[in-house]
Amino acid sequence: MKILLVEDSRSLAAVIGSRLESFGNEVTLAENGQIGFDKFVQASFDLILMDIEMPVMNGFEATTRIRAHEARQPWAWTPILFLTASDTSDNIVTAIEAGGDDFIAKTVPEPVLQAKMKAMARIATLRRRLAVANARLSEQASRDGLTGLYNRRHMDLRLDAAWEQAVNRGKPFALLILDIDNFKKYNDHYGHQTGDDCLRAVAAAIAKAVAEGNAPEETEHAFAARYGGEEFVVVLPFAAHAAYEAVAVRVLAGIRALAIEHLDNAGIGTVTVSVGGAYQTRAAGRIADLFRCADQRLYRAKGNGRNQAVLAG
Numbered sequence: 083m084k085i086l087l088v089e090d091s092r093s094l095a096a097v098i099g100s101r102l103e104s105f106g107n108e109v110t111l112a113e114n115g116q117i118g119f120d121k122f123v124q125a126s127f128d129l130i131l132m133d134i135e136m137p138v139m140n141g142f143e144a145t146t147r148i149r150a151h152e153a154r155q156p157w158a159w160t161p162i163l164f165l166t167a168s169d170t171s172d173n174i175v176t177a178i179e180a181g182g183d184d185f186i187a188k189t190v191p192e193p194v195l196q197a198k199m200k201a202m203a204r205i206a207t208l209r210r211r212l213a214v215a216n217a218r219l220s221e222q223a224s225r226d227g228l229t230g231l232y233n234r235r236h237m238d239l240r241l242d243a244a245w246e247q248a249v250n251r252g253k254p255f256a257l258l259i260l261d262i263d264n265f266k267k268y269n270d271h272y273g274h275q276t277g278d279d280c281l282r283a284v285a286a287a288i289a290k291a292v293a294e295g296n297a298p299e300e301t302e303h304a305f306a307a308r309y310g311g312e313e314f315v316v317v318l319p320f321a322a323h324a325a326y327e328a329v330a331v332r333v334l335a336g337i338r339a340l341a342i343e344h345l346d347n348a349g350i351g352t353v354t355v356s357v358g359g360a361y362q363t364r365a366a367g368r369i370a371d372l373f374r375c376a377d378q379r380l381y382r383a384k385g386n387g388r389n390q391a392v393l394a395g
């Protein structure tokens with residue numbers, strides 16, 4: 083386990099530290115609560131052993147600050163054991179109230195220390211597994227089941243955050259709305275299953291077009307999402323105008339290059355998309371207005387014969 087040992091007495095820290103290391107733990111020392119808190123913020127630990135009486139910042143205050151810091155992150159909880167010289171009722175109650183989980187006497191006998199560490203190691207393993215499972219679940223919850231692109235819910239969450247950042251920093255912001263051409267006819271002709279395959283292929287081409295930026299710094303915050311049905315959105319926070327145009331061109335070309343047969347696509351013969359885009363040099367106002375603008379241009383792209391992007395005017 084990675085253990086943060088917060089203890090002001092050098093001699094005691096050395097003794098406890100080497101005992102913990104002797105049965106396989108990695109120990110980081112901090113001489114008072116303030117240093118302990120700073121080290122906690124900089125790295126991640128499986129367990130914290132916290133002295134109570136210390137100069138600069140005592141163990142209770144450090145624990146309160148650690149818990150306040152963890153409260154800002156989902157599922158964060160590092161077990162904290164107080165090291166007590168005297169386990170008076172008052173000390174124990176204050177320790178638990180401050181956010182501690184348990185306490186051990188500084189003079190704890192070797193077998194008891196080992197047993198407590200074993201119990202804490204079990205909790206640490208469980209926490210690691212939970213963190214992995216949670217990350218996997220939240221990734222799954224953000225994806226569209228059919229295409230693997232981000233889903234509408236995730237897009238909305240991320241869009242709001244990105245838009246706010248762009249507005250606050252006066253940065254550019256762009257959107258592309260993409261819609262597969264004559265997709266109802268595609269389904270009618272080739273069947274719904276083949277329609278699903280087509281959606282997957284188109285989604286992959288869009289993701290590739292977004293990822294293949296010539297100027298990565300201009301599209302590094304970009305992401306694609308399935309907006310619904312056969313509609314997709316590419317969000318380009320902070321992108322330069324050239325990058326906005328380049329992504330639209332690459333998406334159109336990438337989907338044409340798939341060369342998926344679509345005999346009912348108004349004489350074109352393969353699957354294509356129409357694109358409507360909107361760009362703001364300095365993000366301001368409401369994101370909904372950008373969507374409305376992109377949607378109107380998509381409508382014009384459809385009206386002009388499909389298989390094209392309308393990005394301005």
Ligand SMILES: Nc1nc2c(ncn2[C@@H]2O[C@H](COP(=O)(O)OP(=O)(O)OP(=O)(O)O)[C@@H](O)[C@H]2O)c(=O)[nH]1
Pocket residue numbers: 228261262263264265266267269273274275276277278281310311312384388
């Ligand atoms: N296979 C499949 N089809 C879907 C899915 N979601 C939506 N669709 C179909 O997408 C089609 C969209 O049709 P419309 O909105 O009429 O648009 P369109 O035929 O593409 O015509 P234009 O947009 O004007 O080019 C409908 O037939 C939907 O059933 C899906 O998950 N799988």
